Amino acid sequence: MREKLGIGIVTLILAIFLSACANNDDKSSEEKNSNYDHNMEIDHSEMNHSDSGDVPEGLKVEENSTYKVGSQAILDTDHMKGMKGAEATIVGAYDTNVYVVSYTPTTGGERVEDHKWVIHEEIENAGNEPFQSGEEVVLNTEHMEGMKGATAVVDSVEDMTVYMVDYTPTTGGEEVKNHKWVTESELSPK
Numbered sequence: 001m002r003e004k005l006g007i008g009i010v011t012l013i014l015a016i017f018l019s020a021c022a023n024n025d026d027k028s029s030e031e032k033n034s035n036y037d038h039n040m041e042i043d044h045s046e047m048n049h050s051d052s053g054d055v056p057e058g059l060k061v062e063e064n065s066t067y068k069v070g071s072q073a074i075l076d077t078d079h080m081k082g083m084k085g086a087e088a089t090i091v092g093a094y095d096t097n098v099y100v101v102s103y104t105p106t107t108g109g110e111r112v113e114d115h116k117w118v119i120h121e122e123i124e125n126a127g128n129e130p131f132q133s134g135e136e137v138v139l140n141t142e143h144m145e146g147m148k149g150a151t152a153v154v155d156s157v158e159d160m161t162v163y164m165v166d167y168t169p170t171t172g173g174e175e176v177k178n179h180k181w182v183t184e185s186e187l188s189p190k
Helices: 002-033
Strands: 072-075 087-103 112-119 136-138 151-167 176-183 187-189
Touching: 072 151, 087 176, 112 151, 112 176
Parallel strands: none
Antiparallel strands: 072 087, 072 187, 087 112, 087 151, 136 151, 151 176
């Protein structure tokens, strides 16, 4: 009888322990999903924070940009956690068609809605004319894992200046280099 009681207690303790572990895993998943705030409930924690600074072939430098290369501005956007309110250094300004797109990652997972921003030169077989809202395109960039080669729908398009910036997140951590892309409306003077 005593042996059965001992086994029962051990089983109960093990069940409680495993249940606690399962709850912690769920919490970790929720925390991971909140690492990227894009004004929507999408996990962009796989977004490439820093990049080489290479730009797509054919991308036109904007000579008369509001924010000049080397100048500083304040980020008014929250593409990634720690971005909003951070001081940014402008490392590039370009004139192009800028898209908001929705796509399903090539790596699987949930559909990404309203991803900001993809530029014209990051779309396969882009040609000279801008794509229109509702058109299907194939992405040729890897801002996020599973993006390159994904079929996307253009949600909106606008001809404007986009910026590549360096900044240190307001949440701390290492400086983000060559973040692509920020629009003029997402910046304010320092």
